[in-house]
Amino acid sequence: MADLELTRRSALRGVAIAVVGGVGGYLVAHNSAAAKAKRGTTAANAYGADTSHTGRRLADISAIPVGGGLIVDNPPVVLVRGSAGDVHAFSAVCTHQGCTVDRVSGGRILCPCHGSSFDATTGAVTGGPAPRPLPVIHVVVQNGTVYTS
Numbered sequence: 001m002a003d004l005e006l007t008r009r010s011a012l013r014g015v016a017i018a019v020v021g022g023v024g025g026y027l028v029a030h031n032s033a034a035a036k037a038k039r040g041t042t043a044a045n046a047y048g049a050d051t052s053h054t055g056r057r058l059a060d061i062s063a064i065p066v067g068g069g070l071i072v073d074n075p076p077v078v079l080v081r082g083s084a085g086d087v088h089a090f091s092a093v094c095t096h097q098g099c100t101v102d103r104v105s106g107g108r109i110l111c112p113c114h115g116s117s118f119d120a121t122t123g124a125v126t127g128g129p130a131p132r133p134l135p136v137i138h139v140v141v142q143n144g145t146v147y148t149s
Helices: 008-030
Strands: 057-060 069-072 077-081 087-091 103-105 108-110 117-119 125-127 139-142 145-148
Touching: 057 069, 057 077, 069 103, 087 139, 087 145
Parallel strands: none
Antiparallel strands: 057 145, 069 077, 077 087, 103 108, 108 117, 117 125, 139 145
């Protein structure tokens, strides 16, 4: 077997191939469907509840404890029921890094990943690294059922 020798020409050829491959890969990725997906404002990685569908059934009001909340999976929404029976809804996706909040306790919505917390009536950040409040999801209660509006 012949000895392979690294020459200036072979090194430059390797660099040229790497540059052309990198530029080609960038162009393909830049023009992909994933790169053109909508940019969300919910989290650093643009996850969040899709609120474009109105009239979607979220839960029965009886499933939301008074003074507490309910996390809905699809779409990820946290429903909070006030002592007067009013219902507030927010994206259940933390604005820090896209984790799903896991509970409502003591008037706060809590994220288990990095300790962010949000006001249960406004969605405002009350603690942790979250940079923005939870986006409000507009809902209506009809015949004991909560729907997106």
